[in-house]
Amino acid sequence: MIEAIQALAKRFFVIPYLILCGMASIHAAWQLWTADTFSVPWLGAYIAVTPVLVFVPLLYLLPLVYATPYIFVQLGAAMLGALLVVIELEPLPTLYGLVLGLGGVFTYVFWYSFLDRGDNPLLRIGRPLPGFTLSDAEGRDVHSTAFLGKKTVFVFYRGSWCPLCRTQLRDFLHSSAEFAEKGVQLVLVGPQPSAMGTRLLSEHGVQAQILFDRDLSAARTLGIEHRNGVPFGVWWSESPNTVLPSLLYVDESGVIRYTDLPENFRAGPRPGPFLKALEGCCQ
Template sequence: MIKALLGQIKRWYAIPYLFMCIVVTVQSASYHLSANAFSWSWLGVSVAIAPLVLFMAIVYFLPWSGISNYIAVPILAALLGAFLAIIEMRFLPTFYTLFFGLGGVLIYIFWYSDLDRRDNPVLKIGAKLPDFTVQSIAGEERHSSAFLGRKTLYIFYRGNWCPVCHAQIQALAEEYQEIERRGVAVVLISPQSPEKSAELALRLNLTMQVYVDKENRAAKRLGIVHQYGVPLGVWGYGGDTVLPTTLIVDENGSIVYADLTDNFRVRPRVKTLISALDGVR
């Protein structure tokens, strides 16, 4: 009950918070331009909030994976902004700085980014990967047993709307020949629609296998459903998604590598996956 409630609150957080940060940053800049006066408190607003807005924009427009759990620059900027704001203690800018700046940054990094992932007894190294069924982009069903007989790298990703997922898949596409040379099949699975999956495959010119997990059926079998994981305001993807999950399974269907990240911004680097593949006998 409490976990579901927190999940719904998280769903409401990201886009409204980002919008308010942009509004407050613009208001701070407007003050200095229109009032023709300098204010430490209003400067503190920009210093505390702008770096996180910039970070979110960079992740969205220039996506990359492998970001660390704790991003230092926004935290240090928020602390500096809070210090500048309390020099004058003007009510409105100080409130903005402490609430949207320091408070918002800490919430984003230490609460919102955390997937609250529980221990998964199903996806243990050495265990057999449970059976599941997915669909091709054309709508044909495929059972997981069809992937047996060769090493398989499974990437369960949230959807086209997730910039970190996009970055992870793009990085895989760039190193795909290195992976294929090792005789490994790469299988991408997402609960998004076949049309959106086809769009991603076309945009990134993917030669990897792309499948659709309709209604998160496979994710439910594996215990990796992320309830209320799609942010409010992201249309066309439903409310639930999948917890980002990377698995390497050997020819016999046994799990030999599992990355069950507990932070949506952090994914295993391709070099890490290649090293793990090289270690599979």
């Protein structure tokens, strides 16, 4: 019950938070521009709330799949802004700096970003991968048994609405030749079709499959469904539910040999660490 309430709270956090930060940033900039004298508290409010508004668009524009280092810029700006607003403690800039800036960024980093996933006994190393059914771009069923006889990596991503997932998808596709060289078939699984993924697949050298778990039945079978995981306001997602980002590597007989089940969506599965692990222990 508590986990369900927390998931619902997270669903309604990020978009309203960004809107409030946008309003506060515009208001603080206006106060700085129109004031007769320079205001340190309003400067602090602007510094505290504005970086998060820059960071989110950059996720869509730049390949920031390794996004965690950039979070420290937001944390640093929020702390600096908070220090400036408390110099004079004017009510509104203090509210912006301490609550929206410092409080909001810390809430995003240390609460919202975590996936609250517990131990998953279905996906333990050495266990057979549970059977599930996906679909291809034409809507035809593809059962997991179709991949038996060859080493396979299944990468489940949250959806094309997620900027980190979009970059992650591109990262795996660009590394597909390395998977093929090691005799591993790469299967990327999303909740809904991705035009970007289909376009990348058509590029020369991409050796992978992109399949879909449209009703999240596979995610439920594997215990990686993320209920209310799509932020409120993402209208182009077909469902409020999505999948927990996961990487599953199985051998020719369908036994799980390696997993990457991150606790934080900002640190989702990446091809580099898996390929390195494959060389060391998973062949």
